[in-house]
Amino acid sequence: MQTEKVVNHIVDWLKDYATSSNMNGFIVGISGGIDSAVTSALCAKTGLRTLCVEMPIHQAITQVSRGQNHISYLKSHFANVTNVEVDLTPVFEQFKEVVPFEDENPNLHISLANTRARLRMSTLYYFAGLHKYLVAGTGNKVEDFGVGFYTKYGDGGVDLSPIADLMKSEVYEIGRYLNIREEILNAPPTDGLFGDSRSDEDQIGASYDELEWAMGRDQLGMNAEDYSDREQEVFNIYKGRNKANQHKMQPIPVCEIPVNLRN
Structure with a gap:
């Protein structure tokens, strides 16, 4: 892969799309993983406003710290990057209190995991609506078009998908080119939706x-x-x-x- 040219192509595509849509910039949910790190870095390189949003829900501290470190790196290199943290843990817990909680239902845990993703989607679109930003998806080609490893109307609910034509290995290659932190490059991929340490490989x-x-x-x-x-x-x-x-x-x-x- 001609990494530099691919990066420039994606950045130009993002900028052209936002400009033609009369939007002010991008918003990206930051998870501490490689996909959101690469996506946010590509958005930042457009020079347009890029809002990085942390939305922890009972998140592992390692995931949170990786995301925070990545945001700090972006802000130190790009003046157009801002960030906000919205702790959705109380919202998630309140949700569980007001819906029927079927402990014996075998679908309970996956349903709650998907609920986390949909709460995050709603949060991203709240800020996107306030600032006229586009919600940038963080799904790669294997997830989006191979095994469908994402939540419908959760992390699958986006305005545009800058890395969805890239295999996971290509995302890592671009990540190295963009100087994404080693702690992110070396971290086992995880959707972080279950409140434990299970990786994507564990699930799939x-x-x-x-x-x-x-x-x-x-x-x-x-x-x-x-x-x-x-x-x-x-x-x-x-x-x-x-x-x-x-x-x-x-x-x-x-x-x-x-x-x-x-x-």
Whole structure:
């Protein structure tokens, strides 16, 4: 990958989109991970106003500190970067108090995890509406178009996606080019939605390198039967996730009314 040229292309694309949309800048949710770090750095490089928002909900201190250190780095290098912290933990706890809490429901934990992501989305759009900012998505290609590893109307609810055509490995390559902090580059990827230390790999059952391999083989028309052992397992994980999450990747289905029923 021609890293410098790709970075310049994304930065120009971001700036052109914001200018043509008559918007003042960008807003990015900062998690302490590589995707949000790279996205916010790319937005900062446009020279347009870039608001970095921390939204902890029972967040691990390591995630919080990585995010804060990254924001400090951006602010020391870009005068157009500002930040705000909104502690959503009390909001999340209040939410749990006013909805039926079904302890025995096997879907409870994933539903609450997705609720965290949707509270953050609402917060980002609150500030975006105040300042005429665009909400910049932080999803990469494997997450957004491979396994659908994001929350519908949560971190999937954005105005534009600057890194969604980049594989995770390419995001890391750009991160190194942009001098993203080593603590972020070395941190295991996590969505941080469960209040514990589980990583994305723990949840998915495969690493991003493995998923990139499977995504590439799937695009070539290969099948699980073409492989054995761990490769077959990874390929099946990828295909299973891809199939199950098509509802996130495809447009919302619209019930079209037949012309003859309108007469």
